[in-house]
Amino acid sequence: MEKTNVVTRFAPSPTGNLHSGAYRTAIFSYLYARKHGGTFVLRIEDTDKERSKKEYEDNILESLQWLGLEYDVFVRQSENVARHQAVLEQLIADGHAYISKEAAKDGSGIIKEIIRFKNPNVDISFHDEIKGTVTMNTTDLGDFVIAKNITEPLFHLAVVVDDFDAGVTHVVRGEDHVSNTPRQILIQRAIGAPTPIYAHLPLVLGLDKQKLSKRKGALAVTEYRDLGYLPEALLNMVAMVGWNPGTEQELFSKEELITAFELSKVQKSPAIFNAEKLNWFNREYIKKLSSEMFWQHALSFVPNEYHNNDMLKKLEQLLRDRIEKFSDISELFAVGEFDYFFNNPTIDEKMLVWKTLKDDPEGLQKTKIYLKHAGELLESLTDWNYENVKNTLTPYAEQEGKGNVLWPLRVALSGKEKSPDPFELAGILGKEITLARIYGMV
Ligand code: GLU
Secondary structure, three states, rough: OOOOOOEEEEEEOOOOOEEEEEEEEHHHHHHHHHOOOEEEEEEEEOOOOOOOHHHHHHHHHHHHHHOOOOOOOEEEEEHHHHHHHHHHHHHHHHOOOOEEEEEEOOOOEEEEEEEEOOOOOOOEEEEEEEEEEEEEHHHHHHOOEEEEOOOOOOOOHHHHHHHHHHHOOOOOOOOEEEEEEEHHHHHHHHHHOOEEEEEEOOEEEEEEEEEEOOOOOOOOOHHHHHOOOOOOHHHHHHOOOOOOOOOOOOOOOHHHHHHOOOHEEEEEOEEEHHHHHHHHHHHHHHHOOOHHHHHHHHHOOOOOOHOOHHHHHOHHHHHHHHHHOOOOHHHHHHHHOOOOOOOOOOHHHHHHHHHHHHHHHHHHHHHHHHHHHHHHHOOOOOOOOOOHHHHHHHHHHHHHHHHHHHHHHHHHHHHHOOOHHHHHHHHHOOHHHHHHHHHOOO
């Protein structure tokens, strides 16, 4: 694609691990830049020294990498402080800002030299790709503060200077920044910076329509990763929080998202982050995995003792059908769900008897006859698989009553009342183990 001058940025403050909904801003900025052959800038806004932490910055980098959102330029705001200071001095020299000696708010009597912007008190209009034209009068803002002192510029100044220096053409960010925009435009005008195009994204809310938080189900990206969600699933899901291309299509690869994405199609009303929907996406992406990739993700959730057991790989389809995320595998193993695939179950033979035979004094004896006959039918089967086991036993089960034949078969093979259907059990266990377990009970 032809290179254009489109430059977007994601400018998180590393003051906590962001929840996944917050990465929507990164995703939209990224998609827009890629769609237009532009540049995507990651700017870590770490000027708040007390609240910014390296570990949170690391988490942001890790999350973006995992989601596949590669950036072209990396900037750490704290490293631009000299430049911010130079701009501040220029603003003062030009009469756009001034030093104001004011008593500290803490009542200590200390006089501070804060820097205020000389507000021209005008109407500011700007174009917003989502909201249309926004006009605000700035008079009420007064001469707002742009730096704590000459060496400590504040947020508005830093954002404007850094966007200007990076040549940012499109500012995609949360709606909570709309009210900051007029101040930032006044600063842009004072330093001779062009005003970018804005796209203020409506809030992301939880299913309860309340402010989204980690407690409300939106975990950090790395938490979803550690639970065994696939990056393609989370990317796809978050990209569709408040945006859709206006078609029925829900599954989009990153490349398809780049092609389909339009800022103008971002919805104006608050968007809902539905963590349940992520499970649906994840299952869809798990279905697409090759066997090799499936096990690459799955193996770390399987207890070590089973890693080299031949039976494990045979459970692939069963696992694919059962899980929403890979960590579900740990839980299935932890509750002993698959023990009977690896070890012969201990079975109380009374359990073999189907409910309608329970009151029959000869119920157990009859059950054993059904089970033995099922074994005999299976003995002649050479091509052993789910379908063939099913086709071999179904006519007999229909003749004698499905429960009478299939119930004891399930119990003999699994030792459980609830399990995958007995054909599937037999298919996975193989001929030898299946017959041994059947004959072991009769
Ligand atoms: N650092 C700001 C935040 O995390 C974003 C600033 C911006 O996008 O202009 O909310």
